[in-house]
Amino acid sequence: xxESQSIVKKPILFNTEMVKAILENRKTCTRRxxxxxxxxxxxxxxxxxxxxxxxxxxxxxxxxxxxxxGTTTHSLIAMEEIKKPYQIGDILYVRETWAIQSMSNSDxxxxxxxxxxxxxxxxxxxxxxxxxxxxxxxxxxxxxxxSLFMPKEAARIFLKITNIRAERLQDITxxxxxxxxxxxxxxxxxxxxxxxxxxxxxxxxxxxxxxxxHLEMYNWKSNPWVWAIEFExxxxx
Numbered sequence: 378x379x380e381s382q383s384i385v386k387k388p389i390l391f392n393t394e395m396v397k398a399i400l401e402n403r404k405t406c407t408r409r410x411x412x413x414x415x416x417x418x419x420x421x422x423x424x425x426x427x428x429x430x431x432x433x434x435x436x437x438x439x440x441x442x443x444x445x446x447g448t449t450t451h452s453l454i455a456m457e458e459i460k461k462p463y464q465i466g467d468i469l470y471v472r473e474t475w476a477i478q479s480m481s482n483s484d485x486x487x488x489x490x491x492x493x494x495x496x497x498x499x500x501x502x503x504x505x506x507x508x509x510x511x512x513x514x515x516x517x518x519x520x521x522x523x524s525l526f527m528p529k530e531a532a533r534i535f536l537k538i539t540n541i542r543a544e545r546l547q548d549i550t551x552x553x554x555x556x557x558x559x560x561x562x563x564x565x566x567x568x569x570x571x572x573x574x575x576x577x578x579x580x581x582x583x584x585x586x587x588x589x590x591h592l593e594m595y596n597w598k599s600n601p602w603v604w605a606i607e608f609e610x611x612x613x614x
Contacts, residue, residue: 387462389469389536390524392586395558396473396493399534404558405609408583410595411459411543411602420602423456431459431543431602462604463538468611470532472524477516485509489531492521502530536608546583547600554579556607 391399391407398404411420411431418433435455442450463469474492478499481487487509489500504512512528549557554575559582580597587595595601 386467387469388472388527388529388532390472392524393474393492395586396471396491396534398558399471399536399610400493402610403560404556406553406556406605406607408546408549408557408603408605409462410591411604414457418455418457420459433457433459459543461541461543463541463606465538465540467538469536469538469608470529471534471536472527472532473534474521474524475527475531476518476521477512480509480513480516482509487512487530489533491533500531500533504530535611537611538606538608540605540607542605543602544605545600546597546603549576549579549605551575553605557582 389407395404395407413420414433415435417435417437419436421432421434423430423432423434433456438452438454441452444450476490476492478488478490478496485504485506485508487502487504489502490496491498491500508530512530515522515526557575557579559575559579584592584596593599
């Protein structure tokens with residue numbers, strides 16, 4: 378195992394359209410929702426002499442109370458720093474929609490295929506006997522399998538984190554929308570040019586990826602907090 382492989386930490390999920398954009402070098406950034414951890418806490422920036430941090434901060438603490446002796450009682454407001462899910466330099470493997478084309482019991486060889494290119498795109502992996510037995514159940518499943526269940530052995534796209542920051546969804550700029558793969562076709566010239574309206578396209582893409590139960594809470598209008606994660610593709614891992 379080389380040094381790059383040794384620091385692969387976590388998977389990251391992309392739908393088929395976004396995988397295609399990554400493979401075509403059109404997407405080098407992704408935004409992921411920062412979900413509220415507590416019902417009685419808001420997400421805000423907090424800054425003091427130690428620096429600026431994103432925190433969960435309690436929103437239902439009692440107001441200061443004036444006492445009969447002239448003193449004031451202040452209620453302690455609970456606060457918790459929100460940790461970044463990744464650090465610059467982390468290498469992630471992409472989970473995408475996948476399937477097993479075939480398995481060879483003699484040499485424990487598995488052929489994985491990916492929805493983005495169907496059976497034209499295969500990866501061959503050799504695994505241990507115990508892992509082969511664990512993955513055997515997928516060979517009996519028909520159709521494409523959800524990215525959530527893609528085994529690490531099937532990974533063929535690796536991303537190196539180059540930048541990560543917290544911001545509100547609507548803070549995205551035209552340039553950042555382009556990095557998200559929000560390309561608009563230019564029908565006049567017949568090429569895939571970038572237009573000045575990439576943010577509008579990004580809004581459509583963003584809401585198309587939300588689950589129904591998340592649509593109201595995390596849509597464009599609600600302007601949720603997100604991690605803006607920039608990356609580069611790592612080859613030959």
